[in-house]
Amino acid sequence: xxxxxxxxxxxxxxxxxxxxxxxxxxxxxxxxxxxxxxxxxxxxxxxxxxxxxxxxxxxxxxxxxxxxxxxxxxxxxxxxxxxxxxxxxxxxxxxxxxxxxxxxxxxxxxxxxxxxxxxxxxxxxxxxxxxxxxxxxxxxxxxxxxxxxx
Amino acid sequence: xxxxxxxxxxxxxxxxxxxxxxxxxxxxxxxxxxxxxxxxxxxxxxxxxxxxxxxxxxxxxxxxxxxxxxxxxxxxxxxxxxxxxxxxxxxxxxxxxxxxxxxxxxxxxxxxxxxxxxxxxxxxxxxxxxxxxxxxxxxxxxxxxxxxxxxxxx
Numbered sequence: 001x002x003x004x005x006x007x008x009x010x011x012x013x014x015x016x017x018x019x020x021x022x023x024x025x026x027x028x029x030x031x032x033x034x035x036x037x038x039x040x041x042x043x044x045x046x047x048x049x050x051x052x053x054x055x056x057x058x059x060x061x062x063x064x065x066x067x068x069x070x071x072x073x074x075x076x077x078x079x080x081x082x083x084x085x086x087x088x089x090x091x092x093x094x095x096x097x098x099x100x101x102x103x104x105x106x107x108x109x110x111x112x113x114x115x116x117x118x119x120x121x122x123x124x125x126x127x128x129x130x131x132x133x134x135x136x137x138x139x140x141x142x143x144x145x146x147x148x149x150x
Numbered sequence: 151x152x153x154x155x156x157x158x159x160x161x162x163x164x165x166x167x168x169x170x171x172x173x174x175x176x177x178x179x180x181x182x183x184x185x186x187x188x189x190x191x192x193x194x195x196x197x198x199x200x201x202x203x204x205x206x207x208x209x210x211x212x213x214x215x216x217x218x219x220x221x222x223x224x225x226x227x228x229x230x231x232x233x234x235x236x237x238x239x240x241x242x243x244x245x246x247x248x249x250x251x252x253x254x255x256x257x258x259x260x261x262x263x264x265x266x267x268x269x270x271x272x273x274x275x276x277x278x279x280x281x282x283x284x285x286x287x288x289x290x291x292x293x294x295x296x297x298x299x300x301x302x303x304x
Contacts, residue, residue: 008250010250011225011250011254012165012167012223012225012250012251012254012258013223013254013257013258013261015224015225015226016223016224016225017261019224020215025225025226027225027226028228029225029226029227029228030226030228031228032228032229033162033163033226033227033228033229035228036156036228036229036230036233037156037158037159037160037161038156039153039154039155039156040153040154041151041152041153041154042151042152042153042154043151043154044235045235045236045246046228046235047154092253093249093250093253093254123254123257124257124260124261124264125257125260126260127259127260127263127264127267129260130257130259130260130261130262130263130264130267131263131264131267131268132264133260133261133264134261134264134265134268135264135268138268
């Protein structure tokens, strides 16, 4: 079982398909859960504390806005742990403010500069595309298994 | 700053979405209760939220998927159900979030079709390459002008 980073990190479709084909999806929920279940200082709504932008310094320089660094403290450890990644390139739902947009760019840059297998797909808009979409992800994940056992 | 004491430590919560012509969320909930064995189940309009120890939740998810494999979708959730920071019972209005789910929900039927087709057809993907979709076609300036004029006239 490989750890597969999914982008968008909140994607239901990617999370389900990766788990369905026998791997562990790495999405935003895992990092949020870790924070929600750790005792400390009350910091609603996501338990993101002032410590997070400091942790984000590992992934972005100090002149990068704290919003990006804070977000990278959520995603950075997941990217570090990732052994593969599935990226949807036309995910309109991943839009957001400048903090989100720049973080997304940094996430994609970090994934592409990491030496791991990456699959880039587009969301299906028809039944035929649905078959290709599922087949592409299934074959990519099956090859991961082969690479691991080789 | 107040101290924070977490609830449901050591548990996992997962969303279960059902988008099926043969199974409603309430029918899914009834069948899930039968095999829950202590896992907390919350029925929602789109399916369920299940909370419990990781291995118990995994077992339940495996059973739930068997009910309608191509039409049941599962993902992790960071918050437990009823968390006062997210639950609309405390927020006094619509719950934030779910925009991603709303965006992906209409696409689930294509994914379901893909899962069914690959399951039945021995797993072979179609041969022909996918045509590249035109990216965000721009609105023609003449069309925009017509729309503005129509809006002004009405």
